[in-house]
Amino acid sequence: MDLNKLGFKEKGKKNNGRPAYPPSALLKLYIYGYLNRVRSSRRLEREACTNVEAMWLLRGLRPCYKTIADFRKEHVDVFKKVFNEFNLFLRGEGLLSGDTVATDGTKIRAQNSKKNNYTEKKIKQHQDYIGKQINSCLKEMEELDKGESNSEIHHEQSIELAAKLDQLCKRKEKYEELEEKMKVAHEQGQTQISTSDPDARALPKKMNIVEVGYNAVVTAEADNKLLTNYEIRNTHDTYALSEAGIAAREALGKKEGEEIKQLADKGFDTGSELKKCAENNISTYVSPKKRVHAKKDxxxxxxxxxxxxxxxxxxxxxxxxxxxxxxxxxxxxxxxxxxxxxxxxxxxxxxxxxxxxxxxxxxxxxxxxxxxxxxxxxxxQEYVDDNIERVKLNKELYRKRQQIIEHPFGTIKRQWGYDYTLLKGLEKVEGEFGIIFTCYNLRRAITIFGVQELIKRLRKSLFLKKWKIKRKIKRFADVFCGELITPRLKYLKIKSHRINYFNSIAII
Ligand code: SF4
Known part of the structure; x- marks a missing residue:
């Protein structure tokens, strides 16, 4: 991969002092860590010092946890590109070539508890409760004042009540602040606020179970169960179908006019989305939702x-x-x-x-x-009816949906334990899940090819890339350097070009 082209920055390259850690080393460490269920930067630091495999991979480099954490934080937007770049390699090897994909969303827990997620109703309930508590506290104080005034018990009780009242007033202030924030959120079209991770939202998971987190809408292709694309959202699946389908078409390298089949569950059954899919040559097989106003007969x-x-x-x-x-x-x-x-x-x-x-x-x-x-x-309605008809006629195909897309979710969430995110904010979560999904595709590629074969193919692809670069450099030199530069200078320029270019390429 050409890491510079993808957007990885080498820190402190222009400054004097110790050389920076190359992005290739840190990316390798992250991919190795996530493949082996080690995610935290402190644990990765320990691995780099004690684990022989990690030491070999980093060639003895020992980055500290801060460097490791900063690398992930500063390159959140690049990890998705790494995922797409690896998919390009897989496509080149013929693994992403089918015409059937399945899309589904899975909930990821955020670094925000349910307690720290508020709706207007919840704030109101808390305010009412605190109001009642304050009133009863004041009443108790009044009654206490009417009674004996010099006893020690009376004195202790009044101190206790004053402390309780003070605490209640602080809580009241907190909810007043939240009420203000809620008003601002309402103006922006939001119905809830989260205090630890502002982007996290309470999303329905199953029946009445609600999870505060994100929704990862993932698409996988049917032949090799590889992930073609993903998107992290803080809303439900309702309006995610067409975007996922269009991105999957692109990942599969389909030309204009070529059709793909997209399978999805009833959460994605939205008329406007079905229309967009039809306009982009995507045949949808979405389980139809139960429409309201069903008659008894x-x-x-x-x-x-x-x-x-x-x-x-x-x-x-x-x-x-x-x-x-x-x-x-x-x-x-x-x-x-x-x-x-x-x-x-x-x-x-x-x-x-x-x-x-x-x-x-x-x-x-x-x-x-x-x-x-x-x-x-x-x-x-026309698109909704067409979809219902397709699902009715292709029940066997629709049944494959679970096999295709639930399998990656099972591996990533249950087997690897990645059902929560370590980072906060939509963009950062998307970056972290870029690493996780790259690891998943890498693991699938290992299962399909085997380790030796995959390494052979990766080397071959890199060799082809280098060969193409060499040809490009030669052409560039022939065209632009021409007679302006002496042969010696020309040679040096080409050499320096090659060195700079090849230094930025890393084999993972
Ligand atoms: S079935 Fe009978 S009641 Fe219903 S629309 Fe037709 S005529 Fe009217």
């Missing part, structure tokens, strides 16, 4: 009504038409979802009134208001 659910595209009407199970006035209405499904447009389709009250299924279909409430059946059609 399934025969009259919305999906039993057939849409006639030509006439722009719905046909009900009794063969009657539901038409619209052609207007689009804006709809907002709560704070967490983006607004979208819908059309309303209604049947004639006179026809429904005479229908034997009017109570099961139109419903009593509608009939009482002299209305027939009413159906809403979103602007993305």
């Amino acid at each position: 399934k025969r009259f659910n919305k999906d039993q009504f057939v849409y006639d595209k030509k006439k722009d009407v719905y046909i009900c199970p009794e063969g009657e038409e539901l038409s619209s006035n052609g207007k689009w209405y804006h709809k907002n499904n709560g704070k967490l979802r983006q607004a979208y447009k819908v059309k309303h389709y209604k049947s004639s009250y006179a026809i429904c009134k005479a229908c034997p299924h009017r109570m099961e279909c139109a419903g009593k409430a509608n009939l009482d208001r002299s209305k027939g059946r009413y159906i809403e059609r979103s602007e993305y």
Whole structure:
């Protein structure tokens, strides 16, 4: 890898003094550490001094924990590039060549407890509780003042109450500050604040379990279960499908017009995302969400009504038409979802009134208001229906989703124990997980090729790179140096170029 090109900076290169640790050595240490479940900089420092493998890898260098920690902190944006660069090598070796990918999100615990995550409701509850406590404390003090005044017990009790009141007032101030912060967050469109890691959010994990952390949306390809791309978010999966699909297309090196299949669970079933995928040549196989307003009698659910595209009407199970006035209405499904447009389709009250299924279909409430059946059609309904149809026809393919994407999550979270992050902030967490996902792909490549074969292929790829560079330098020298430089100078210039370039290349 050309580490300079990726963005790794060598510290103190221009200053006098001791030479800086080369980025290649520190990157090697991190990859070695994360592959062997050693993440903390202090533990990596110890490994560099006591572990023979790490000592060999670093050629005897012994960076201190601060240097190791700073390297990770200062290059958070580069680790994702390392992940992408390794994927380029894998693609060159034919491992990232399939046309089926699976996307899923997994929750990562942040360096922020649930206690230090607040919503407006939680702040209000705390304030109410503290208010009640202060009132009862003041009452107790009043009663105490009315009683005997000179006894020792009375004196002790009043000191205790004063201390309690002081503590309660401090807590009240804390929640007032949080209330102010919450107001600012609201203006920025946020519904919660976290005090230890400001970017962390409470995200639903399973059923009623909530975790304060991040959501890693990862895509893996089906043939070799290698990770193609990832994104760390502090929101749920709802609007992550298209971005993941487009990045996966790029990682697989698909040309314009080539189609890929993307599998995902129902958390990703969003009309606008399905549309974006279709526009980018991505066939989605997303488990359909249970839509609301399901009827007790399934025969009259919305999906039993057939849409006639030509006439722009719905046909009900009794063969009657539901038409619209052609207007689009804006709809907002709560704070967490983006607004979208819908059309309303209604049947004639006179026809429904005479229908034997009017109570099961139109419903009593509608009939009482002299209305027939009413159906809403979103602007993305066409894409939602196409997706449902594809999933129905390709159940076998959809079943592969879990095998493809849950496998990496199992290895990374359960086997390696990386279900939490050591860093704070969205950008830094993305950097740390760049190392973890690179390690995962490296481990997969070792499993597929074996160690010796992988080293052989890496050397071959590096040799090809060097050969290309040599040719480039030669061409550069021929074209630009020409007759301006004497042959000797020309030779020296080419030599220095080579030395600088090759020094920046590291084999991991
Ligand atoms: S109630 Fe109206 S819309 Fe429903 S099945 Fe009967 S005629 Fe069709």
